[in-house]
Amino acid sequence: MSSEAEHSLADFYFPEDNSALEAPASFSEWLEKGAWAVQLFEPQMLGAVRPRMTIERAGKRTEVVNLSSYNYLGLATHPEVVGAAIRALQEYGTGACGSPLLSGLSNLHRELERKLAEFTGREACMLFNSGFAGSMGSLAGVLRKGDAAIVDSKVHLSILDGVKLAKAKLVFFNHNDPDSLDQALKASEGRRRLVVVEGVYSMDGDTADLPRLLPVAEQHGVGVFIDEAHSILVYGDHGRGVLEHYDVEARVPVQFATFSKSFASCGGYTAGPAGLIRYIRYYSNPYGFSCALPPATVAGILKALEVATRDNSLRERVWDNTNYFREQALGLGLNLGESTSQVMPIIIGSDRQALYELCSEMNDKGLFLAPVDYPSVPEDGLRYRVAVTAAHTREDLDRALQILEDVVVPHVRG
Ligand SMILES: Cc1ncc(COP(=O)(O)O)c(C=O)c1O
Incomplete structure (x- = not known):
């Protein structure tokens, strides 16, 4: 093995130099060699x-x-989706030019919120301008210092960053292992807790074993947050993700998913009870303090939802x-x-x-x-x-x- 192949990114996280505005010399040397x-x-x-x-x-x-794109349904170039985005671009211009809380929400954003709430069978839905910001921001919106997030060991970094941002305790359970989840929940008793899983795990392509994990969370009276980035529109008879696939929608009140995969766009949504969604709008900084999705993007997502759900x-x-x-x-x-x-x-x-x-x-x-x-x-x-x-x-x-x-x-x- 060549010397540069002995290292990985994990070796250069802590820089040897004092300046925060210079890349570590060892990192630059390693990259140049490889x-x-x-x-x-x-x-x-x-x-x-x-x-x-x-x-x-x-x-x-x-x-x-x-074989490397998330364009799972092939909608990135679908003529109806592209056409809808072009029309909205002409009518609404290039950007939302404001945060959703203050001035960035157009009637198209509101329509997408309504359509997604209807599609997911939830009371309300809110939009984020990136999938990463959405899962991170939803978790940081609801978790607080002193709480514990009990997360599957294979979840995406956006989830881990959300828990860290909230300063909540991060507790891992072994991937898809109900016994390990049970132990983690027992060990974190006394705190406000949330179990976090993914629909389809992004690096492994398996699904959350909800039939075995949910009863454990329920036994402990702890709610589950699911990130369906890779499963929405692909799983379930109507495309509502692994929650629909496993017939457990009523048992998981909040569903997060991104628009960057099957919707072939950018952004994400969190759908759930109206009171909770309203609360997150005010306590999720990546939502309230970042520009809303461009209206043309929203128009493309609306059309993608229509095309993906009009038949199977x-x-x-x-x-x-x-x-x-x-x-x-x-x-x-x-x-x-x-x-x-x-x-x-x-x-x-x-x-x-x-x-x-x-x-x-x-x-x-x-x-x-x-x-x-x-x-x-x-x-x-x-x-x-x-x-x-x-x-x-x-x-x-x-x-x-x-x-x-x-x-x-x-x-x-x-
Ligand atoms: C499970 C999961 N959640 C969130 C994200 C972030 O989504 P986005 O790329 O839309 O920002 C990803 C990205 O691939 C993901 O795999």
């Missing part, structure tokens, strides 16, 4: 997000099959593609971890050098996957993350599988 691998990050997408597109990495343009065709297509890809990839001997969804890790192990080299080779051959390194995932679970969408054709998926077979399979078979 420049060929760093080039795999922050590629440029040349044009709209589509199953086949051109990307540019380090000045080199490649035609790729894109896009959901059926994403699941057909997901089932096909999973079966073929497992047939090749690839390690997809515990994934049961359209999000599938391809786990490589701890060989960081191989993670980057194979990624680069796949890129050159025409498959766009990104390397996922520690500390985002465990050190022995370095991976690529596949996102299958409704927009992929069988040809796209077969081409991607062929490249995986040529490049990754020989490595994993040793």
